[in-house]
Amino acid sequence: MTDIRQKVDQLAMDAMLAQGEESVAALVAALAEIAVEAEKAGMTAVPALIEEMRATLAAQPNDADVFLNGIVRLQQAIEEGAQAPAPAAAQPAPREPAPAAPKLSALQLAADPELLGDFLVESRDHLANIESQLLTLEQDPANTDAIHTIFRGFHTIKGLAGFLEFPAIQAVSHEVETLLDKARNGEMAITPAVVDVVLEGADYVKTDIHRIELAAAGQPVSDPADNRALLGRIAACMAGAVPPAQPPQQPKEEAHGTEVPMPGPLAPEPEAKLEPKKASTLERVIKVDTNKLDFLVDMIGELVIAQSMVRHDGNLNSISNPKLQRNLSQLARITGEVQKTAMALRMVPIGQLFQRSVRLVRDLARKAGKKAELELFGEETELDRTIVADLADPLMHMIRNSVDHGLELPDVREKNGKNPVGRVTLKAYHQASHIVIEVSDNGRGLDRQKILAKARERGLIQEGAQLTDKEICNLIFEPGFSTADKVSDISGRGVGMDVVRKQIMKMRGRIDIESEPGKGATFYLKLPLTLAIIDGLVVGVGEERYIVPIYVLKEMFRPKADAVFTIEGRREMILVRGTLLPVTRLYRTFGVEPRTTDISQSVVVVAESGERHFCVMVDEVIGKQEVVIKSLGETFKHIQGVAGGAILGDGRVGLILDMDGLFGGSSNG
Amino acid sequence: MATMTAHPETATAAAGRTDARAGKYLTFHLDSEEFGIRVLQVREIMGLQDITAVPQTPSHVKGVINLRGKVIPVLCLRTKFNLQPAPYTARTCIIVVQVRGEAGPLHVGIIVDAVSEVLNVTTAEIEDTPDFGGGLPTPYLLGMAKIKDKVKILLDIDEVVTPQEMSGLQSLAA
Numbered sequence: 001m002t003d004i005r006q007k008v009d010q011l012a013m014d015a016m017l018a019q020g021e022e023s024v025a026a027l028v029a030a031l032a033e034i035a036v037e038a039e040k041a042g043m044t045a046v047p048a049l050i051e052e053m054r055a056t057l058a059a060q061p062n063d064a065d066v067f068l069n070g071i072v073r074l075q076q077a078i079e080e081g082a083q084a085p086a087p088a089a090a091q092p093a094p095r096e097p098a099p100a101a102p103k104l105s106a107l108q109l110a111a112d113p114e115l116l117g118d119f120l121v122e123s124r125d126h127l128a129n130i131e132s133q134l135l136t137l138e139q140d141p142a143n144t145d146a147i148h149t150i151f152r153g154f155h156t157i158k159g160l161a162g163f164l165e166f167p168a169i170q171a172v173s174h175e176v177e178t179l180l181d182k183a184r185n186g187e188m189a190i191t192p193a194v195v196d197v198v199l200e201g202a203d204y205v206k207t208d209i210h211r212i213e214l215a216a217a218g219q220p221v222s223d224p225a226d227n228r229a230l231l232g233r234i235a236a237c238m239a240g241a242v243p244p245a246q247p248p249q250q251p252k253e254e255a256h257g258t259e260v261p262m263p264g265p266l267a268p269e270p271e272a273k274l275e276p277k278k279a280s281t282l283e284r285v286i287k288v289d290t291n292k293l294d295f296l297v298d299m300i301g302e303l304v305i306a307q308s309m310v311r312h313d314g315n316l317n318s319i320s321n322p323k324l325q326r327n328l329s330q331l332a333r334i335t336g337e338v339q340k341t342a343m344a345l346r347m348v349p350i351g352q353l354f355q356r357s358v359r360l361v362r363d364l365a366r367k368a369g370k371k372a373e374l375e376l377f378g379e380e381t382e383l384d385r386t387i388v389a390d391l392a393d394p395l396m397h398m399i400r401n402s403v404d405h406g407l408e409l410p411d412v413r414e415k416n417g418k419n420p421v422g423r424v425t426l427k428a429y430h431q432a433s434h435i436v437i438e439v440s441d442n443g444r445g446l447d448r449q450k451i452l453a454k455a456r457e458r459g460l461i462q463e464g465a466q467l468t469d470k471e472i473c474n475l476i477f478e479p480g481f482s483t484a485d486k487v488s489d490i491s492g493r494g495v496g497m498d499v500v501r502k503q504i505m506k507m508r509g510r511i512d513i514e515s516e517p518g519k520g521a522t523f524y525l526k527l528p529l530t531l532a533i534i535d536g537l538v539v540g541v542g543e544e545r546y547i548v549p550i551y552v553l554k555e556m557f558r559p560k561a562d563a564v565f566t567i568e569g570r571r572e573m574i575l576v577r578g579t580l581l582p583v584t585r586l587y588r589t590f591g592v593e594p595r596t597t598d599i600s601q602s603v604v605v606v607a608e609s610g611e612r613h614f615c616v617m618v619d620e621v622i623g624k625q626e627v628v629i630k631s632l633g634e635t636f637k638h639i640q641g642v643a644g645g646a647i648l649g650d651g652r653v654g655l656i657l658d659m660d661g662l663f664g665g666s667s668n669g
Numbered sequence: 670m671a672t673m674t675a676h677p678e679t680a681t682a683a684a685g686r687t688d689a690r691a692g693k694y695l696t697f698h699l700d701s702e703e704f705g706i707r708v709l710q711v712r713e714i715m716g717l718q719d720i721t722a723v724p725q726t727p728s729h730v731k732g733v734i735n736l737r738g739k740v741i742p743v744l745c746l747r748t749k750f751n752l753q754p755a756p757y758t759a760r761t762c763i764i765v766v767q768v769r770g771e772a773g774p775l776h777v778g779i780i781v782d783a784v785s786e787v788l789n790v791t792t793a794e795i796e797d798t799p800d801f802g803g804g805l806p807t808p809y810l811l812g813m814a815k816i817k818d819k820v821k822i823l824l825d826i827d828e829v830v831t832p833q834e835m836s837g838l839q840s841l842a843a
Contacts, residue, residue, distance in 0.1 A: 297738075298737065298738030298739060299737065299738055302737050302738045544721065544722060545721075589724070590724035591724055592724075630739070630740040631740070632723070632733060632740055632742075633740065633741070633742065633775065634770055634771050634772060635742045635770075635775070636723055636726070636733070639723060639726070640725060641724065642723065645721070645740040647735050647738065647740075652719045652735065653721040653732075653733045653734060653735050654721065655721060655723065
C-alpha cells in the first residue's frame, strides 16, 4: 500500500517535471504498472481511476495538467483506501504469485519487434550515459547535473520497460529513481555506497536487457535474475540516508583534484540548460548501415579512378581549351574532397573507448585496495571505427596492467613520498598519419632487475647477456612473461603483454615503453588512422603488379652480381651492408613470367617480416601509391603471401603482398 | 524390367523438380556447346578486361577483376570443363553471377565464348541428364533443354562455382 502511495507521489513529481510528449507517454506507461499493483493490493478504486485518466489522456494527449489533476485524485483515493482495513498491504510478498499477477516473465516480445529494438538501443545508450555520469558523481558528489542525467536515464528506462512490460527492470529502475530523487532533493548525500548501489542497479538492468535481447533472438533464456536482494539494498541505502553534511563536503578522493570539469555548483535550472544541448547533439547524429557506407566508399574509389582516367586521357589533353582544363581541375579537386569526406565517415572519436576505462580503473583500484584516478586527454581524437573495436581489448589490458602492476598500494606510495592516490593517464593525439595513444601511470615503474631475473628464469635471455635499458623493458613483450608476484584475478592470467603486442602489430601498429623506476611507466601505442588505406610501393613482375606495404619496406636497390651468393646452388643470399639476407624471387613463388631472371637486372626490395629482414626480387619499381585495401573474399583467403587486393590507378586490381606469408612460404620450399 | 521399376521414381522426382527447373535462362556458347544458367543468378555481363592473376589457385581460376570497387574472382569455364583453350575474341565476355558463399552471396565472373540470348524454358522442354555411366557424379548439371532441335545444357551455377572448388586445389597442395 505504502509502496503504491510512493509510486503515485513519484509520478506526481515526474508529471511536474515532464516536458514534451515522450515524458508524458512514459508516465502513462508507469500508470499502467500502478494499476496492476493496486489491483493486487485490493484497491479497486485505483485501477478504475487510472482507467479513467488514461481515457482522458487519450483524448487530450500529452497534457501534463490533465495528468496532474488525475494524480491528485489518485492520491486521495489511495489515502481513503488506507483508512479501510487492508491486510494485504501488510504482507505484499506472499501475494506476489497470486493468479492476478500476470506471468510477465514469459516475455511478451512478439508485440512489436521494432519497439523492442528501440528499447534495447535506447536503454543501452542511457546505461552508458548513466555509468559515466555516476563516475563523475563519485568524484564530485555535489554535481546536480550528473544526478539529473542519471535520474532521467533511469526514468526513461523505467517508462519504456513499463510500457513493454518488463517488470524486473521496471522495479529496479523505479527504486533507483526514488533513491536518486532523494539525492536530487537534497534529502540524502551521494556517498560511495549510493554510487555503488546505483551502479549495481545499472548492471542489473544491463544484464536483463541482454537477456531480453537473447530472448528476442529466439534463444531460450531464464527468468529475470532475482532482484529482491538488490531492491533491499537500495531500500536500505535510502533508509540509512545521510542528509548531506555542510554543503561542500569533499570526499577524500576529490581533494586531489581531478580533471573532471566542474560545472558551477548547483546550477539554478540544470534541466532547462541541459535538455536542449542534448537534443541538438542527438539530432546531428544519424546511424547508418556500415554496408551502405562501404558501398559509398567503394563507389567513390571508382569515381576517383574514372576521374583520373579522364584527366590523363591523351585525346582530351590534346585539346587546348582553357575552359576544359579548368573544368577538369575543378572535377579533380571535388573528387578529392569527396574521397576525403567519405574516408572521414568511418572515423569515430576515441572518447567512447576511453569512457569504458573509467569504470575499469575504478573497479580495479577498488578490488586491489588501491586508490587511483584516471585522466583523459584527447578524447575527441578520431580514428577508424574498426580500429576502435580491435583496440578495446589490448587497451583495457594495458590499463589493467597499469593499475595492477604499476600503481602501488596507498601506504607504500605515502611512504615513498607520493600522493597516495595513483594516477593513470590516457592520452590520444594524431601524429602524421598515425594516432598515438599513451597509457601512463605514476606508479613504481618497471623493475629492471626483476625483469632480468624473470627473463633468465624463463630462458628468454642468456646468462650474462648485455642488454640495453630499452631491450630490458621490451622483454615484457616476450611470450609467457608476467612480473606480478601473485597471480590475481585481474591480470597475470597467462595473457600478457605479448598478446597485446601481437594484436597491435596485427593492426599494423607498434608499441613502445618508457619507464623511470619509482616514477611510473608510459606505453606508447602507434597505430594507423585506418586499416582501409595503406601506403604502398607498386612493383612490377612481368605483366603483373604487386603492392609492397610501405611499413614493411626497409630499402630497395639494384644488386651487383658479386653481392649475390648461392647456397647449395639453390638458396640465394645477398650481402646488404655486411649482412646476408635471403632472397625470394617473386616470379618463382607466384609462378608468373618475369621480364628478367638475372638478379643484377632486377630490383630487390628489402622487407621486414617479424624481426627478420629478407629480399624480394622484382622486375621494376613503379611508384608509391596510397591504396584502399580490398578483401579478396572467402575464395582466396588462404593464399599465402597475399594480404589482399587494391584497385590501382587504372582500375586494375593489384595484389598486396603479405611479407610474413611470403617469407614463411619461400623458406619452406 | 529394371527401367520399368525405376521409372515411377524418377518420374515423381522429376515432376517435383521440373517446376523448379523451368524458367528463364541465359544461354551462352562454349566451344560448340550451348549452356544455360538461371537468369536470376546473373548480375551482369561485361566485356573482357584485364585480369590480375592470383597465385596458388587451380588453373581454371584466372584471377581477380575490379567490379566497381569490389574485387571478385574470375574463372574460365572452358578450362573448367576441360575444353580446348581458345584465344579470346571480341565476343568473349565475363558473366558475373551470384552464387552461395559460406558467408552470404558471392559474386564470381565466368569467362564464356559468347552470350546468346535469354530463353524461357518450359517444363515440357526439360529432360533429365542422361546417365553417362561410369558413375561420374555431375552435380552441376540441372538437365537438358531441347529447344528447336537443339540441346542446351542447363547448369546449376552454384555447383559449378563453389568457393571450396576455387580454392580446393590450393588446400590440397598445402
